Amino acid sequence: MDEKKNILSIKDLSVHYFTVDMGECHAVNHVSFDLGEGETLGLVGETGAGKTTIALSILGLLQSPPGRILNGEIFYKGEDLLKKSEAKMREIRGEEIAMVFQDPMTALNPVDRVGDQIAEMIYLHQKVSRAEAMEKAAEMLELVGISRDRYREFPHQFSGGMKQRVIIAMALSCSPKILLADEPTTALDVTIQAQVLDMMNELKKNLGTSVILITHDLGVVAQMCNRVAIVYAGEIVEIGTVEDIFDHTGHPYTKGLFTSLPGYDDTSKRLKPIQGLMPDPANLPPHCKFAPRCEHCCEMCEQRTPEFTEVSPGHFVRCHLAEK
Amino acid sequence: MGKYIFKRILMMIPVLIGVSILVFLIQAFTPGDPADLVLGAQQSEETKYIWRDKYDLNDNIVVQYGKYMYRLVTKGDFGTSYITGTSVNSDLARRLPISLTLAALATVVAALIGVPLGILSAKYRGKWIDALCRVISIVGISLPIFWFAFLAIMLFSVNLRWLPVSGLKTAKHWILPVLVTGILSSASIMRITRSSVLDNISQDFVRTARAKGQKESKIMSHHILRNSMINIANIIGAQFGNNLGGTAVIETCFVITGLGTMMVSAINNRDYTSLRASVLVVALAISVINLIVDLSFCLIDPRVKAQYTAGKKKKKKEGKVA
Amino acid sequence: METSVEKIEKYPKHKSSTQEALGRLVKNKTAMLGFFVLVIMVLSCLFANVICPQGYDAQSITERFTAPGKLPGLQYIFGTDNLGRSMLARILYGGRYSILIGIGAATVGMVGGVLLGLIAAYYGGRVDNIVMRILDVFNAIPSLLMAIVVSSLFGGTVFNCIMAVGIAAIPANARTARGPALAIMNQDYIEAAKSIDASNFRIMLRHVLPNISSVLIVRYAMGIGFAILTTSGLSFLGLGVKPPTPEWGAMLSGARQYMAQSPYLIIIPGLAIALIVLATNLFGDGLRDALDPKLKY
Numbered sequence: 001m002d003e004k005k006n007i008l009s010i011k012d013l014s015v016h017y018f019t020v021d022m023g024e025c026h027a028v029n030h031v032s033f034d035l036g037e038g039e040t041l042g043l044v045g046e047t048g049a050g051k052t053t054i055a056l057s058i059l060g061l062l063q064s065p066p067g068r069i070l071n072g073e074i075f076y077k078g079e080d081l082l083k084k085s086e087a088k089m090r091e092i093r094g095e096e097i098a099m100v101f102q103d104p105m106t107a108l109n110p111v112d113r114v115g116d117q118i119a120e121m122i123y124l125h126q127k128v129s130r131a132e133a134m135e136k137a138a139e140m141l142e143l144v145g146i147s148r149d150r151y152r153e154f155p156h157q158f159s160g161g162m163k164q165r166v167i168i169a170m171a172l173s174c175s176p177k178i179l180l181a182d183e184p185t186t187a188l189d190v191t192i193q194a195q196v197l198d199m200m201n202e203l204k205k206n207l208g209t210s211v212i213l214i215t216h217d218l219g220v221v222a223q224m225c226n227r228v229a230i231v232y233a234g235e236i237v238e239i240g241t242v243e244d245i246f247d248h249t250g251h252p253y254t255k256g257l258f259t260s261l262p263g264y265d266d267t268s269k270r271l272k273p274i275q276g277l278m279p280d281p282a283n284l285p286p287h288c289k290f291a292p293r294c295e296h297c298c299e300m301c302e303q304r305t306p307e308f309t310e311v312s313p314g315h316f317v318r319c320h321l322a323e324k
Numbered sequence: 325m326g327k328y329i330f331k332r333i334l335m336m337i338p339v340l341i342g343v344s345i346l347v348f349l350i351q352a353f354t355p356g357d358p359a360d361l362v363l364g365a366q367q368s369e370e371t372k373y374i375w376r377d378k379y380d381l382n383d384n385i386v387v388q389y390g391k392y393m394y395r396l397v398t399k400g401d402f403g404t405s406y407i408t409g410t411s412v413n414s415d416l417a418r419r420l421p422i423s424l425t426l427a428a429l430a431t432v433v434a435a436l437i438g439v440p441l442g443i444l445s446a447k448y449r450g451k452w453i454d455a456l457c458r459v460i461s462i463v464g465i466s467l468p469i470f471w472f473a474f475l476a477i478m479l480f481s482v483n484l485r486w487l488p489v490s491g492l493k494t495a496k497h498w499i500l501p502v503l504v505t506g507i508l509s510s511a512s513i514m515r516i517t518r519s520s521v522l523d524n525i526s527q528d529f530v531r532t533a534r535a536k537g538q539k540e541s542k543i544m545s546h547h548i549l550r551n552s553m554i555n556i557a558n559i560i561g562a563q564f565g566n567n568l569g570g571t572a573v574i575e576t577c578f579v580i581t582g583l584g585t586m587m588v589s590a591i592n593n594r595d596y597t598s599l600r601a602s603v604l605v606v607a608l609a610i611s612v613i614n615l616i617v618d619l620s621f622c623l624i625d626p627r628v629k630a631q632y633t634a635g636k637k638k639k640k641k642e643g644k645v646a
Numbered sequence: 647m648e649t650s651v652e653k654i655e656k657y658p659k660h661k662s663s664t665q666e667a668l669g670r671l672v673k674n675k676t677a678m679l680g681f682f683v684l685v686i687m688v689l690s691c692l693f694a695n696v697i698c699p700q701g702y703d704a705q706s707i708t709e710r711f712t713a714p715g716k717l718p719g720l721q722y723i724f725g726t727d728n729l730g731r732s733m734l735a736r737i738l739y740g741g742r743y744s745i746l747i748g749i750g751a752a753t754v755g756m757v758g759g760v761l762l763g764l765i766a767a768y769y770g771g772r773v774d775n776i777v778m779r780i781l782d783v784f785n786a787i788p789s790l791l792m793a794i795v796v797s798s799l800f801g802g803t804v805f806n807c808i809m810a811v812g813i814a815a816i817p818a819n820a821r822t823a824r825g826p827a828l829a830i831m832n833q834d835y836i837e838a839a840k841s842i843d844a845s846n847f848r849i850m851l852r853h854v855l856p857n858i859s860s861v862l863i864v865r866y867a868m869g870i871g872f873a874i875l876t877t878s879g880l881s882f883l884g885l886g887v888k889p890p891t892p893e894w895g896a897m898l899s900g901a902r903q904y905m906a907q908s909p910y911l912i913i914i915p916g917l918a919i920a921l922i923v924l925a926t927n928l929f930g931d932g933l934r935d936a937l938d939p940k941l942k943y
Binding site: 338339340342343346347350353354462463465466467468469470471472474475477478482565566568569570572573576587588591592599603606607608610611614 | 779780782783785786787788789790791792794795798799871875878879882883884885895898899902905906909912913915916919920923924927928931
């Protein structure tokens with residue numbers, strides 16, 4: 001595993017939102033992680049933890065204002081994406097790094113034919129004629145299990161699951177090296193979820209794409225990911241392989257995530273939700289961000305920021321308990 | 325689609341009937357005998373009776389309306405003027421093209437100014453160019469058009485002597501009325517364009533387009549604008565209606581013999597036939613414009629078309645409101 | 647044991663949405679500029695009899711067509727007209743009519759429009775259909791034309807002007823009220839109110855109206871400006887308030903024959919109209935931004 005090359009590595013990324021009403025929001029704070037070739041990394045965290053902001057920063061699609069990348073580097077193929085010009089980034093977007101957005105209902109242009117929206121992507125990045133792009137788009141539709149007869153239909157004629165498949169087809173149409181999937185199944189029914197995930201797995205295997213899968217669903221993570229990063233209040237609090245996270249959980253927050261899930265084998269236990277709420281990103285706790293909600297919180301937690309400690313090879317935890 | 329157009333044209337009929345009843349009621353509600361007003365009260369009852377008979381005014385209002393509509397529908401006869409005693413059709417035929425051309429040209433000017441500036445304003449939201457456009461547009465919707473017209477006349481016709489003061493004899497005569505109306509009416513178009521583009525600029529599908537690596541200029545033209553077109557088409561249609569309805573003012577300013585001045589003199593002379601005819605014609609023109617705008621929605625947005633072609637009447641009405 | 651009331655009081659006090667909106671409004675510079683211009687104009691028109699005790703009709707044959715600033719003194723600040731009357735006095739007294747008609751017409755248009763719109767939205771079905779078809783008819787007649795037609799019916803007095811301009815504004819207002827009211831009618835809390843047998847009147851007044859109020863308030867503010875504009879247009883055509891009542895539009899219309907030699911006779915009344923309408927629109931725009939922060943444009 002260690003020998004594998006990293007296709008993407010993020011170093012010390014900090015993103016803040018500057019808003020009039022709420023002040024400066026610390027959305028992403030000193031986040032670092034690597035993505036190996038062909039690997040699927042899960043970014044897990046609550047709504048508002050900063051997962052989507054990380055993904056948008058990678059693509060250079062952060063709305064600015066209010067968002068601003070204060071610090072950090074995002075290396076893709078050895079080059080810092082944050083230093084690239086807008087024109088260079090446009091070439092990377094879609095062709096090298098593609099994104100699947102959270103809400104399929106709004107992510108497609110309502111007045112444009114579904115097939116044309118896929119063809120637009122192909123035509124942009126590949127040296128093909130319009131007719132070839134359309135043909136390729138029709139093939140992509142079939143690849144995600146939609147009949148090519150529906151090429152000329154509009155998004156409102158598609159169900160949510162089908163729209164999401166169209167978006168996935170679009171994202172994969174140029175065989176990107178990295179796929180950023182932002183909660184690709186959250187808006188879908190459970191049965192459709194499974195279909196979409198299976199399809200993504202299949203396509204990923206065939207195309208050799210690396211995936212960053214953003215989700216708050218640990219079940220999806222178990223099914224899809226090689227490695228997992230747990231994000232809390234804009235920080236990665238724990239990162240490791242799926243086995244590390246699921247079987248040797250290190251961080252109290254990660255434990256909290258598991259105990260607040262119903263498991264089908266231990267129905268006797270009551271669910272244990274994490275007390276309290278996510279801290280206000282404009283006003284984060286100074287040291288351990290999780291301290292106010294942590295049942296293991298001690299004096300040290302409020303005096304010193306915990307180190308990112310490697311508890312076993314490749315498994316890091318940001319907690320004083322792990323340091324001991 | 326053809327079926328829908330047909331249906332939509334049929335829907336205009338009750339509206340026009342409604343307008344005709346409305347304008348007919350004007351006379352019914354106005355106190356006094358038209359004969360007194362036109363001939364003078366001192367005339368003998370017999371003279372007045374004969375005069376009234378000529379205009380069917382001795383019948384009751386329903387019969388009057390029936391006769392009027394019968395002549396209008398079968399012969400296209402808009403009635404006889406109380407003042408001149410001749411058919412108002414010739415008057416209409418002379419004046420309507422002038423007012424229609426004026427309103428249409430002004431609306432074209434308004435759209436040519438308003439849409440690009442609105443887009444620019446939205447694109448550079450919060451920058452100086454946006455601030456400037458917003459100032460221009462809010463001043464534009466606040467100025468009385470006749471005042472703006474007089475200022476323009478004073479500057480360009482009286483002081484600089486570049487353009488004629490009044491009338492419509494040559495192409496040069498048209499410049500001021502068209503520009504004055506067009507510039508003021510561009511303000512509303514600018515405001516709606518800006519807000520509609522801003523509505524769409526933060527939509528998810530725009531982010532999707534960016535994630536595809538699409539150029540900003542293409543995103544604006546291909547994704548944002550196409551989604552804003554419904555609102556823009558709507559306001560351009562509405563502005564045409566306003567410009568046509570406002571011809572009375574602009575024609576008075578520039579002493580143009582169009583429908584507007586026809587209405588004003590008809591009111592002053594109590595010539596209800598002329599008033600009725602001119603209001604009806606304006607309403608007809610506006611109904612046609614509304615029809616065109618509605619049909620353009622189908623071209624712009626497949627969802628609208630789907631509602632119509634599926635024949636879901638209920639949905640259509642709700643869609644219109646939203 | 648704490649009582650529940652004490653518990654509640656422990657929570658930090660949040661500003662009500664009205665207070666928040668007010669706060670945003672006060673911070674909006676252009677809206678405040680509009681507000682101050684409005685206040686100054688309204689106050690000086692209200693105190694016209696103090697500022698110009700001679701009234702708007704006092705003539706002075708020797709001082710006809712005095713350009714602004716030619717003669718010293720407050721009364722000559724805007725010059726005099728063709729009859730030697732102080733323009734300042736005529737503008738201030740005339741402003742009373744403009745403001746009165748503007749507010750009156752906006753009120754008539756709003757009350758009528760809201761009533762129609764609410765009834766259509768609330769009862770739906772056939773009632774809605776009938777109301778909407780009637781509005782379709784009015785939709786085919788632009789509001790200025792409508793005002794012209796209505797005023798031709800009644801003749802030019804202040805009250806008739808209010809009615810003409812107000813009635814002309816009803817259809818647009820009814821549509822504005824109906825749209826959001828229809829959306830509210832589909833909400834569950836209306837169902838809840840019906841389930842506890844609240845009266846129709848109560849539901850409309852307590853549940854529907856407050857929830858569409860921000861749209862209506864903005865519409866009302868902008869409506870005043872629009873009504874002033876329409877009124878001046880009517881008077882300009884000679885269909886509104888008749889001379890010698892010093893209505894701004896009528897003053898402008900009367901001055902057009904002196905356009906070449908005394909342009910200030912046209913510039914000043916027009917400026918007065920433009921300024922008050924601009925001020926209301928700036929204020930109305932600010933109100934919209936303040937009441938609906940989602941729509942920041």
